[in-house]
Amino acid sequence: MASLIRRQEYPVNVDYNGWALQDFDDTQVPVLFPEGFESGTFLTAHTGRLDFYSAGHTHTASLTVEIWDGEPAVPAGEWDETALAGIVCSSGKLRARGMAAGPMPEAIELSGGPGVWAVRVVCTGREAASAQTQHGVVHGVERYIAQFWPES
Template sequence: MSRLLDRNSTLVHPDYGVFQIFDGEDFDDTASVPGHDDFSFGDRSVYFHSFQNNVRVRLLLESWEGEPGWDDHAWEGSATAVVEIATGVVCVNELTAGGQDDLLTLPRPGRYGVRVAHRNRRVVSDAYLALFDRFRDLDGVGFSEAKRALEGREEYLAQFWPAPRVGGTS
């Protein structure tokens, strides 16, 4: 059984409905924006797709000793790939909203398996759209508080573990 080494959680603004995790010193332009897909992978990054762009989402980042066990029922969608994390430091790109640096430090630079997952995308998107029917004053306290109550309910996960070396040598 693999051991959890480190974990971090943050709220992320899904600017234009997307955000990206990448190596802190090595911004990646090889990943395409996911469009209608849940995720898109580049050589050195992953894009996540949200159904909305106005409510901050929860991003859980985890570093594992080896590939962690997985429960498909806990998440609504997932995908796995291998990415290069050249410095071992994971950051978030929130597009025009900015970014967050140094969110997770992996044991060492290199190639990592990464499993990404999401849950509650549709629920939060639908709840956010319903606020426009509930509140006349979109600048009022009621709308703002209801929107804030949705923050973090839409969740994303990124689990990293060292990828096997090519050729099987150590």
């Protein structure tokens, strides 16, 4: 059974319906976000980055990152979206980035340093975020959980 190593929450600035998790070392990412962003696709994996299509135009989403020692169970709850992907992270850290807002200040530490990681992402609050962002900037309406574990 997989064990949770760490769980941390981060605010993510979303603009133009997009954001990404990108290797902290930009020199290891051949195509930097937002180049190649696929509008309408919930999760797209690129070399060194994971792109997310948000239901809301401009807002602050809530991101919970969980680091596991093996593949965990899907988080309990009702999810609007769920997806699996993989990422090679040469620095052992990720950074959230907005389309226009750029990188968020906080590093997201992956346990054990550089490596290949599997990730499951679930999301809820998409319909509310879509509706509410038409009338202003909202905070924490769209919520993501990203579960990372070392790929075998």
